[in-house]
Amino acid sequence: MSNLSYISQNNGPWSTYLEQIDRVAPYLEHLEDYIDTLKRPKRALIVDVPIVMDDGTIQHFEGYRVQHNLSRGPGKGGIRYHPDVDLNEVMALSAWMTIKTAVLNLPFGGAKGGVRVDPRKLSPRELERLTRRYTSEISHIIGPQKDIPAPDVGTNANVMGWIMDTYSSGQGHTVTGVVTGKPVHLGGSLGRVKATGRGVFITGQQVADKIKLPLEGAKIAVQGFGNVGSEAAYLFVESGSKIVTIQDHTGTIYNPEGINLEELKVYFEKNQGVGGFAGAQAISDEDFWSVEMDILIPAALEGQITVERAEKITAKLVLEGANGPTYPDADDMLIKRGVTIVPDVICNAGGVTVSYFEWVQDMASYFWSEDEINQRLDKLMIQAINDVWHTASEKACSLRTAAFILGCERILKARMERGIFPG
Structure with a gap:
C-alpha cells in the first residue's frame, strides 16, 4: 500500500480527483488496466522551510512539491503560497495538471508545489528568504528537463525570478528554463500573465x-x-x-x-x-x-x-x-x-500553454511577439475544446468526462508503451 493512501480516505481535493478518475474508467477499455498509475503520485516531497524573520526570530514553514506523473515529459505546475496549503491539495493540483497538459497535448507531466504561509504577512525581504530557502530544499527534483514550476495563488513573476536565480546559483550558470511565468527581461514570455x-x-x-x-x-x-x-x-x-x-x-x-x-x-x-x-x-x-x-x-x-x-x-x-x-x-x-x-x-489551461511557449523560447533563446503568442494560444485552445466537444458528443458524456477521457488515454498510452521497469 502506498504511504500516501491515507489521504484518499479524507475529504478534500484529492478525493474529488479520485472520484473523477473512477468516473472515467469505464470509457478507457484496455487502458483501464493501467489506471492505478493515475491514483498515486510518482513523487511527493515535504520540506521544512526555516527562515530568519526581520525581527531576528526564526520561523518554520512547511513546503511541498509533488510530481504526479512524468510519463509524457517533465513535470509542470505552479507554486502556491497560501495559509491553507497542505499535501492533499497539492497532490490534487498536481494530478489535475497531469490531465490538463495531456488534454492540450503538451509534452509535460503534472506537478505542483506550495508553502503553507500567508504571504501578505511577510515583508518583501522575508518573502525572498522564504522563496530561496524553499527553492534550495526542492532544487534536486526540479530543472528544465525534470520539473518546471510557475506562479500560482500567492506567487508572481518576482517569486519566479528568485527561484530561477537560486537554482542557477547551484548550477553555476543561468538556467532560464527552470521556471516559467518569470519577468520578461529574465526570459519570461509576453502574454503569460x-x-x-x-x-x-x-x-x-x-x-x-x-x-x-x-x-x-x-x-x-x-x-x-x-x-x-x-x-x-x-x-x-x-x-x-x-x-x-x-x-x-x-x-x-x-x-x-x-x-x-x-x-x-x-x-x-x-x-x-x-x-x-x-x-x-x-x-x-x-x-x-x-x-x-x-x-x-x-x-x-x-x-x-x-x-x-x-x-x-x-x-x-x-x-x-x-x-x-x-x-x-x-x-x-x-x-x-x-x-x-x-x-x-x-x-484554465491557457496559463500552462503559454508556459510551454515560454519554456520552448528559453530552450531556443528566441522569443515571439505577443501577437504570435496569442495566435498560437487561441489555435491550441480552440483545437482542444473542439476535441473535447467531439468526444463528449461521441460518448454521450459531459465535457468533464470527455476531457478526462482524452487526457487519460494519452497518459496511459504513454505508460503502456514505455513499459514498467524492471520488466
Missing part, C-alpha cells in the same frame, strides 16, 4: 456558440478578481457581455446594470479587493450564487460549488477558471439542471 484568463474566454466563447448562448448582453458572475477572473471579465465585456457580480476575499459586489471594470480596476489596485467599491452594492457572499446570470466563472480556489450552491445557480454555462471548484455531486446537480460546464482541465 493574461494567458489563463484569455483561455477561459476562448473556451467560453467557443462553447457559448455551440449551445447558442449569445455573448451580447450576457450577464456574467465572477468569483475571484486576480489575473484569471479579471482578464476573462475584460474580454467578455469587450464582446458585449456585462459583469453583474464579483466576489473575492474582501466581499461580494453586485450591479444588475453591469459593473464598470475600468473604475473597479483603479479601486482594486488601491484597496487590494473589490469589497466596498462604490459602483456596486454589497451583497452577502452566499447571495452571489443565486444572482441572475447567464455565465458563472469560478476563478478563485477549489471546492466552491457545493450541491446546495449548485441548486441556486441560475447560469446556463459554468467556466472553471479555478482548479477543482466543483464537487462531483454538485457537478451531477448542474448537469441534471441542464447547465453546461467547461471543466478546469481545459478551461
Whole structure:
C-alpha cells in the first residue's frame, strides 16, 4: 500500500480527483488496466522551510512539491503560497495538471508545489528568504528537463525570478528554463500573465456558440478578481457581455446594470479587493450564487460549488477558471439542471500553454511577439475544446468526462508503451 493512501480516505481535493478518475474508467477499455498509475503520485516531497524573520526570530514553514506523473515529459505546475496549503491539495493540483497538459497535448507531466504561509504577512525581504530557502530544499527534483514550476495563488513573476536565480546559483550558470511565468527581461514570455484568463474566454466563447448562448448582453458572475477572473471579465465585456457580480476575499459586489471594470480596476489596485467599491452594492457572499446570470466563472480556489450552491445557480454555462471548484455531486446537480460546464482541465489551461511557449523560447533563446503568442494560444485552445466537444458528443458524456477521457488515454498510452521497469 502506498504511504500516501491515507489521504484518499479524507475529504478534500484529492478525493474529488479520485472520484473523477473512477468516473472515467469505464470509457478507457484496455487502458483501464493501467489506471492505478493515475491514483498515486510518482513523487511527493515535504520540506521544512526555516527562515530568519526581520525581527531576528526564526520561523518554520512547511513546503511541498509533488510530481504526479512524468510519463509524457517533465513535470509542470505552479507554486502556491497560501495559509491553507497542505499535501492533499497539492497532490490534487498536481494530478489535475497531469490531465490538463495531456488534454492540450503538451509534452509535460503534472506537478505542483506550495508553502503553507500567508504571504501578505511577510515583508518583501522575508518573502525572498522564504522563496530561496524553499527553492534550495526542492532544487534536486526540479530543472528544465525534470520539473518546471510557475506562479500560482500567492506567487508572481518576482517569486519566479528568485527561484530561477537560486537554482542557477547551484548550477553555476543561468538556467532560464527552470521556471516559467518569470519577468520578461529574465526570459519570461509576453502574454503569460493574461494567458489563463484569455483561455477561459476562448473556451467560453467557443462553447457559448455551440449551445447558442449569445455573448451580447450576457450577464456574467465572477468569483475571484486576480489575473484569471479579471482578464476573462475584460474580454467578455469587450464582446458585449456585462459583469453583474464579483466576489473575492474582501466581499461580494453586485450591479444588475453591469459593473464598470475600468473604475473597479483603479479601486482594486488601491484597496487590494473589490469589497466596498462604490459602483456596486454589497451583497452577502452566499447571495452571489443565486444572482441572475447567464455565465458563472469560478476563478478563485477549489471546492466552491457545493450541491446546495449548485441548486441556486441560475447560469446556463459554468467556466472553471479555478482548479477543482466543483464537487462531483454538485457537478451531477448542474448537469441534471441542464447547465453546461467547461471543466478546469481545459478551461484554465491557457496559463500552462503559454508556459510551454515560454519554456520552448528559453530552450531556443528566441522569443515571439505577443501577437504570435496569442495566435498560437487561441489555435491550441480552440483545437482542444473542439476535441473535447467531439468526444463528449461521441460518448454521450459531459465535457468533464470527455476531457478526462482524452487526457487519460494519452497518459496511459504513454505508460503502456514505455513499459514498467524492471520488466
